[in-house]
Amino acid sequence: MSASAEERNARTPWALTAPALMLFVGVLLIPLAMTVMLSFHDWGQYKGIEPVFILKNWHEIVTDPYYAEMFGRTFRIAILTTLLTAVLGAPEAYILNRMGGRWKSVFLLVILGPLLISVVARTLGWALLFGGNNGLVNKLLMSAGLIRAPIPFMFTETGMVIALAHVMMPFMVLSVWAALQRLDPQIENAAMSLGAGPVTIIRRIIMPQIMPGVLSGAIIVFSLSASAFATPAIIGGRRLKVAATLAYDEFLNTLDWPLGAAVATLLLAALVLIVVGSNALIERRYAEVFR
Amino acid sequence: MAYLELEGVAKQFGAQTVVDDFSLAVGKGEFISFLGPSGCGKTTTLQMIAGFLDPTRGAIRLEGKDLTAIHPAKRGLGIVFQSYALFPHMTAAENVAFGLEMRNVPRGERTERVRAALAMVGLAGYEERHPRRMSGGQQQRVALARALVIKPSVLLLDEPLSNLDAKLREEMQIELRQIQRTIGTTTVLVTHDQNEAMSLSDRIVVMSQGRIEQIGTPQETYEKPASAFVSQFLGKTNDFAATIDRTSAPARLIAGSWSAPAPAGRSGPVTISIRPERIDFGDAGLSAKIVTRIFQGNHWLFQCDSECGPATVIRQNDGRSQPVEGEAIHLTWRPEDMGVRGVA
Numbered sequence: 001m002s003a004s005a006e007e008r009n010a011r012t013p014w015a016l017t018a019p020a021l022m023l024f025v026g027v028l029l030i031p032l033a034m035t036v037m038l039s040f041h042d043w044g045q046y047k048g049i050e051p052v053f054i055l056k057n058w059h060e061i062v063t064d065p066y067y068a069e070m071f072g073r074t075f076r077i078a079i080l081t082t083l084l085t086a087v088l089g090a091p092e093a094y095i096l097n098r099m100g101g102r103w104k105s106v107f108l109l110v111i112l113g114p115l116l117i118s119v120v121a122r123t124l125g126w127a128l129l130f131g132g133n134n135g136l137v138n139k140l141l142m143s144a145g146l147i148r149a150p151i152p153f154m155f156t157e158t159g160m161v162i163a164l165a166h167v168m169m170p171f172m173v174l175s176v177w178a179a180l181q182r183l184d185p186q187i188e189n190a191a192m193s194l195g196a197g198p199v200t201i202i203r204r205i206i207m208p209q210i211m212p213g214v215l216s217g218a219i220i221v222f223s224l225s226a227s228a229f230a231t232p233a234i235i236g237g238r239r240l241k242v243a244a245t246l247a248y249d250e251f252l253n254t255l256d257w258p259l260g261a262a263v264a265t266l267l268l269a270a271l272v273l274i275v276v277g278s279n280a281l282i283e284r285r286y287a288e289v290f291r
Numbered sequence: 292m293a294y295l296e297l298e299g300v301a302k303q304f305g306a307q308t309v310v311d312d313f314s315l316a317v318g319k320g321e322f323i324s325f326l327g328p329s330g331c332g333k334t335t336t337l338q339m340i341a342g343f344l345d346p347t348r349g350a351i352r353l354e355g356k357d358l359t360a361i362h363p364a365k366r367g368l369g370i371v372f373q374s375y376a377l378f379p380h381m382t383a384a385e386n387v388a389f390g391l392e393m394r395n396v397p398r399g400e401r402t403e404r405v406r407a408a409l410a411m412v413g414l415a416g417y418e419e420r421h422p423r424r425m426s427g428g429q430q431q432r433v434a435l436a437r438a439l440v441i442k443p444s445v446l447l448l449d450e451p452l453s454n455l456d457a458k459l460r461e462e463m464q465i466e467l468r469q470i471q472r473t474i475g476t477t478t479v480l481v482t483h484d485q486n487e488a489m490s491l492s493d494r495i496v497v498m499s500q501g502r503i504e505q506i507g508t509p510q511e512t513y514e515k516p517a518s519a520f521v522s523q524f525l526g527k528t529n530d531f532a533a534t535i536d537r538t539s540a541p542a543r544l545i546a547g548s549w550s551a552p553a554p555a556g557r558s559g560p561v562t563i564s565i566r567p568e569r570i571d572f573g574d575a576g577l578s579a580k581i582v583t584r585i586f587q588g589n590h591w592l593f594q595c596d597s598e599c600g601p602a603t604v605i606r607q608n609d610g611r612s613q614p615v616e617g618e619a620i621h622l623t624w625r626p627e628d629m630g631v632r633g634v635a
Contacts, residue, residue: 195393
């Protein structure tokens with residue numbers, strides 16, 4: 001009797017998590033496995049998809065410099081976006097953290113507000129601001145005397161990085177803010193009492209402690225930017241493709257599902273490797289701050 | 292000649308006065324405690340000395356120089372925070388070295404002084420540890436070493452022992468006292484723990500609601516409390532309503548059925564206060580009944596119901612038999628053990 005009771009106890013967790021597990025397997029693992037399998041299938045203009053096992057798509061991705069260019073652009077944009085959000089977001093979070101009660105809530109809303117609006121709507125907003133030579137941004141910069149000729153924003157990587165950075169900013173600010181919350185409220189006073197000036201306090205005391213927050217924010221921003229679809233599609237347009245828009249076009253325009261699947265799988269694999277790798281590095285480097 | 296001097300210092304946050312009319316002269320090498328319940332303004336006063344807050348009124352002087360005009364980073368005070376506020380990304384040695392680095396002390400001398408400071412607080416060999424890998428007591432020692440290594444003109448301690456368990460706190464009290472005696476740094480301690488204040492300080496500043504209630508040595512504040520607040524806050528005390536009768540000669544002080552020759556001065560209704568350990572059981576005196584008696588090892592604690600209200604009595608466990616619960620007894624004390632105050 002006790003043996004069966006024990007058996008029942010051992011089975012309970014599985015039984016309880018079964019619905020969630022089934023959902024996880026059904027909507028994530030199975031489609032993922034099917035996509036990976038699909039990337040090894042053949043495709044022809046007239047014969048459609050043939051369920052065979054060949055390396056044609058992978059061979060094409062590896063050898064054709066067109067794909068190298070796509071992936072190169074994808075990661076270049078993701079890295080620049082990450083840098084921009086870190087450089088702007090970390091000070092933003094620091095200032096936000098030092099604000100008094102009411103202002104803090106107001107500005108928190110300003111920062112998080114964009115998350116409540118669809119990415120498409122936000123990006124279209126940027127498209128309006130950028131909009132050709134007569135865009136608001138160019139007019140403003142020119143009237144301020146910062147630039148002489150209008151900068152092309154639409155259909156350029158610069159434009160994509162700016163729009164993506166805006167979309168991703170909340171993730172960086174929140175991540176750094178979480179790290180700031182863990183700081184001892186007296187730590188700046190402690191450094192000051194030992195003779196440190198404001199710049200030294202930020203550089204030697206605050207920065208090293210919020211670095212894990214900046215880095216985990218960077219991981220989020222990087223992976224979301226590298227797999228972003230709406231913003232590159234609208235700002236980058238049809239010609240300036242990134243990995244996500246490339247996979248989309250293969251699936252829906254060329255109808256070459258297997259090649260699209262190979263692109264998507266490669267993007268996923270690259271992201272998982274980069275994220276897991278950098279996470280391990282960060283955790284080892286900042287073991288003392290994380291504990 | 293006062294070393295650290297506070298004169299009429301006040302701090303207001305909006306309409307609320309947190310510290311008012313705080314005047315104090317601290318001698319060089321003195322160990323002084325600000326004692327009071329939370330919200331009495333003791334930490335605010337300490338932060339004004341440290342420079343994290345600016346006083347609304349009044350002056351703070353160190354060796355005659357106006358301290359409020361000097362930026363907190365230039366005051367050269369050593370501060371130990373309640374949370375220790377160690378730099379978690381630095382080792383113990385780096386934490387201690389930080390203040391010396393800010394003072395551009397050359398590397399060789401720095402290493403030597405850091406080593407000496409950590410050894411002084413009993414942490415030799417812990418140089419390369421990170422704070423989060425240390426116990427609360429060890430972190431506390433690092434914080435102390437970090438504050439002392441810069442040879443501060445004044446050491447400010449903000450409830451430094453309140454996060455430690457009782458046994459460790461007692462050990463640290465003794466150690467703190469020894470270290471302070473050895474290096475002779477003028478020290479200001481903020482605490483809400485009367486035992487801590489009494490065992491560490493040369494003088495205690497008892498505070499309540501932003502005002503100084505009494506400044507005195509531990510014995511003075513305990514034996515001769517200047518106000519009801521002080522006598523209640525520093526240890527247990529019994530307050531009885533009494534009357535001084537000057538119509539008869541000689542004048543008498545009467546509390547229930549206990550009476551004694553009246554002290555000079557006051558007359559009419561007064562409040563007398565007697566410490567529980569100064570009350571004895573006698574054949575005559577204030578009649579009372581024992582409500583509870585609690586054995587506490589080296590002493591007995593009695594709660595009595597007397598003519599003048601509840602009374603607490605502490606008797607040494609000297610082996611003699613003690614009255615039992617419900618027994619009717621008489622409370623008596625020597626007139627010189629009693630404090631007499633006017634009725635507030």
